Amino acid sequence: MKRYLLVGCMALTNLAVQAQNNDSVQIRKMSDYLMNGKVGYEQLRFLTKSIGPRLSGSDQIVLAEHWAAKELKNLGADTVYRQQCMVPHWERGEKEIARVQPTQGKPYELNVLALGHSVGTGKSGIRAEVICVQNFAELEARKAEVKGKIVFYNYPWQNKFNHTFEGYGDAVIYRRDGAVKAAQLGAVGVLMRSVTHAEDNHPHTGTLRYEEGVPQIAAFALGVEDAVRLQTALQNDPKLKVFMRSTSVMKPDTIAHNIIGEIRGSVFPDQYITVGAHLDSWDNCEGAHDDGAGVVQSMAVLDAFKKTGIRPRHTIRIVLFANEENGARGASKYAEVAVQKQEKHVFAIESDAGAFTPRGFFFLMEDAKLQKIKSWIPLFKPYDIYEFDLKGTGVDIGPLHRALQTPAGQLYPDMQRYFEVHHAVSDTFETVSKRELNMGSVAMSALIYLIDKYGL
Numbered sequence: 030m031k032r033y034l035l036v037g038c039m040a041l042t043n044l045a046v047q048a049q050n051n052d053s054v055q056i057r058k059m060s061d062y063l064m065n066g067k068v069g070y071e072q073l074r075f076l077t078k079s080i081g082p083r084l085s086g087s088d089q090i091v092l093a094e095h096w097a098a099k100e101l102k103n104l105g106a107d108t109v110y111r112q113q114c115m116v117p118h119w120e121r122g123e124k125e126i127a128r129v130q131p132t133q134g135k136p137y138e139l140n141v142l143a144l145g146h147s148v149g150t151g152k153s154g155i156r157a158e159v160i161c162v163q164n165f166a167e168l169e170a171r172k173a174e175v176k177g178k179i180v181f182y183n184y185p186w187q188n189k190f191n192h193t194f195e196g197y198g199d200a201v202i203y204r205r206d207g208a209v210k211a212a213q214l215g216a217v218g219v220l221m222r223s224v225t226h227a228e229d230n231h232p233h234t235g236t237l238r239y240e241e242g243v244p245q246i247a248a249f250a251l252g253v254e255d256a257v258r259l260q261t262a263l264q265n266d267p268k269l270k271v272f273m274r275s276t277s278v279m280k281p282d283t284i285a286h287n288i289i290g291e292i293r294g295s296v297f298p299d300q301y302i303t304v305g306a307h308l309d310s311w312d313n314c315e316g317a318h319d320d321g322a323g324v325v326q327s328m329a330v331l332d333a334f335k336k337t338g339i340r341p342r343h344t345i346r347i348v349l350f351a352n353e354e355n356g357a358r359g360a361s362k363y364a365e366v367a368v369q370k371q372e373k374h375v376f377a378i379e380s381d382a383g384a385f386t387p388r389g390f391f392f393l394m395e396d397a398k399l400q401k402i403k404s405w406i407p408l409f410k411p412y413d414i415y416e417f418d419l420k421g422t423g424v425d426i427g428p429l430h431r432a433l434q435t436p437a438g439q440l441y442p443d444m445q446r447y448f449e450v451h452h453a454v455s456d457t458f459e460t461v462s463k464r465e466l467n468m469g470s471v472a473m474s475a476l477i478y479l480i481d482k483y484g485l
């Protein structure tokens with residue numbers, strides 16, 4: 030009896046080893062194809078250089094949608110379609126001005142960008158004294174001084190966070206809520222140190238939120254060097270004034286689309302695995318890391334399946350989401366339709382954390398499913414993919430996960446340099462390494478291959 034059991038166990042182990050061998054061969058095939066190819070890199074070149082910045086409501090996002098649909102078709106998707114949604118339409122207007130006017134001496138300009146969704150100042154601009162605070166606690170402590178002034182949030186990036194996404198979460202509250210908190214105390218405008226640890230002077234944009242019943246005031250991000258310069262200037266000359274001018278405007282909502290390409294599942298055509306990224310970008314940059322890279326990595330999964338002859342068991346859906354940057358309406362629409370149609374979603378993943386060397390994945394799912402994924406770690410080891418314990422997903426997959434409890438994930442690249450370029454003019458095609466970009470595609474393809482084959 031014991032002997033039979035032992036033999037049985039050995040047979041099972043052999044089967045498991047055999048399966049892992051087959052899987053490692055298949056993953057190697059996909060890797061060889063993706064690492065030696067140039068489809069994704071050339072797609073990224075086109076998206077960033079020929080189409081360029083593609084904020085919701087812009088002409089370029091329309092071009093990007095057409096381009097993405099065509100690319101998905103060319104790569105061999107069985108079906109390509111567009112899912113319509115309404116998105117905010119904010120326009121930056123003329124180049125913003127922030128000019129320091131010392132009590133003595135010559136005025137000089139600071140490098141600024143209006144935050145996304147910021148109102149304009151009106152053509153004649155505003156001129157006011159500036160109160161520099163480090164954080165919301167200091168703003169509260171000095172609230173009697175705020176009325177009629179420009180609030181300058183000079184909150185520096187905290188290097189204590191080893192994970193930069195935590196540093197971002199820590200600092201981004203000044204961008205998101207700074208205008209409301211300042212306006213509640215009677216401020217007339219906001220300047221803020223950009224949410225970055227870059228040692229340069231590029232301002233980084235991103236959305237702010239206004240609140241019903243609170244006056245809407247204009248808010249600009251400053252390059253870090255100019256933030257330090259303004260801080261020093263205020264120490265020496267507290268009565269200096271800053272002139273702010275922008276013509277940003279929020280227009281009525283407009284139409285955009287999620288662009289979706291599918292390979293139909295051979296066994297479970299009505300069960301979906303979503304692989305996605307966002308097609309839009311900020312208006313001030315090429316959006317190469319954020320999120321052109323994710324777009325081409327998602328398409329690469331489809332490409333790798335097709336080129337290495339994998340017929341997926343589940344339907345693989347590549348979803349290029351609309352409007353992540355200033356509304357995430359594409360993500361909401363995708364989840365809404367999935368609920369309406371009572372779709373069954375096996376897994377969903379996005380790539381939206383930069384095109385740097387992949388380290389692993391964030392996951393959000395019940396533990397038994399995560400343990401199943403972790404049993405595949407040996408297959409990822411040759412590719413230096415080792416991080417499987419970070420908790421989370423991304424903005425575009427989040428709504429689906431919340432609506433249907435779909436097991437979710439996000440590609441986790443090395444993010445140490447991501448926030449140096451994030452939402453800044455420095456997020457260019459040239460800063461993307463072809464090798465690192467392709468390695469991310471390999472990691473995503475391998476994970477999707479295994480989940481499709483074994484389920485979760």
Ligand SMILES: [Zn+2]
Nearest residue numbers: 319320353381
């Ligand atoms: Zn992004």
